[in-house]
Amino acid sequence: MEKLYEGKAKIIYATDDSEILTTQFKDDLTAFNSLKKGMAQGKGAINCHISSVLFKLLESKDIATHFIDQIADCEMRVRAVKIIPLEVVIRNIAAGSLCRQTGLIEGKILPFPLVEFYLKNDELGDPLLTRDRLLILELASPKQLEQLQSIALKINKCLTEFFASCQITLVDFKLEFGLDSQGNLLLADEISPDTCRLWDQQTKNLRDRVLDKDRFRHDLGEVETAYQQVQQRILEKLGIRQRP
Numbered sequence: 001m002e003k004l005y006e007g008k009a010k011i012i013y014a015t016d017d018s019e020i021l022t023t024q025f026k027d028d029l030t031a032f033n034s035l036k037k038g039m040a041q042g043k044g045a046i047n048c049h050i051s052s053v054l055f056k057l058l059e060s061k062d063i064a065t066h067f068i069d070q071i072a073d074c075e076m077r078v079r080a081v082k083i084i085p086l087e088v089v090i091r092n093i094a095a096g097s098l099c100r101q102t103g104l105i106e107g108k109i110l111p112f113p114l115v116e117f118y119l120k121n122d123e124l125g126d127p128l129l130t131r132d133r134l135l136i137l138e139l140a141s142p143k144q145l146e147q148l149q150s151i152a153l154k155i156n157k158c159l160t161e162f163f164a165s166c167q168i169t170l171v172d173f174k175l176e177f178g179l180d181s182q183g184n185l186l187l188a189d190e191i192s193p194d195t196c197r198l199w200d201q202q203t204k205n206l207r208d209r210v211l212d213k214d215r216f217r218h219d220l221g222e223v224e225t226a227y228q229q230v231q232q233r234i235l236e237k238l239g240i241r242q243r244p
């Protein structure tokens with residue numbers, strides 16, 4: 001099938017139905033706008049499976065996603081959408097760029113979930129947008145912006161509760177949205193340890209608790225083991241068998 005797009009962690013292929021695409025998850029890892037590159041054997045399959053399970057969970061809570069089904073270890077079928085070039089980041093606890101840019105101490109519980117919009121543009125380094133910059137760039141209408149904000153908060157509530165039931169704290173995460181051919185707003189991309197900060201509630205050790213891509217970003221090692229741990233806890237919680 002024709003390759004439509006290759007990103008840092010996924011490849012998108014056309015199918016014989018123009019409304020349906022295939023997403024292939026790669027083992028490649030990148031950080032700091034690709035300054036750092038690596039790979040983790042089996043990461044693609046783990047992220048594909050975690051994303052599939054989480055998209056299904058969100059669908060069950062009436063959140064519209066692009067997910068159709070998982071068709072292979074590293075492949076899912078998705079509805080074709082035009083991606084809105086925004087990275088919607090939701091934060092519950094201070095970490096990462098929020099600490100670097102504001103001086104907040106890592107680990108501070110935020111008084112309310114913070115929803116932020118970043119421009120999805122590698123050349124510009126994905127800058128943080130203000131609401132007015134976003135409107136001036138015509139990345140979304142005021143109505144769509146309200147919709148994005150409220151869906152993001154609903155997703156945050158659902159995922160925070162779910163991860164907590166797996167003894168994992170959802171610190172922050174990034175979402176992407178797209179519009180299908182009828183103009184419906186769908187959650188797209190992926191939700192995985194590549195795109196979330198996840199802290200293990202079963203350990204207090206600051207290094208050991210990290211179960212996400214920060215292990216790669218900050219050379220903490222055992223990236224695959226951490227991702228497997230997330231996958232295993234999610235599957236156990238939902239009573240799903242590991243894909244053979």
Ligand code: TMP
Nearest residue numbers: 095096097098172173174194195196197
């Ligand atoms: P940040 O603290 O580096 O801004 O990241 C916030 C969240 O967004 C964190 O969970 C990691 C995720 N993220 C991505 O998924 N892709 C990115 O390109 C960046 C910068 C962050």
Ligand code: ASP
Nearest residue numbers: 008030031032033034035
């Ligand atoms: N996804 C970005 C990159 O690949 C940044 C990050 O996740 O740290 O460079």
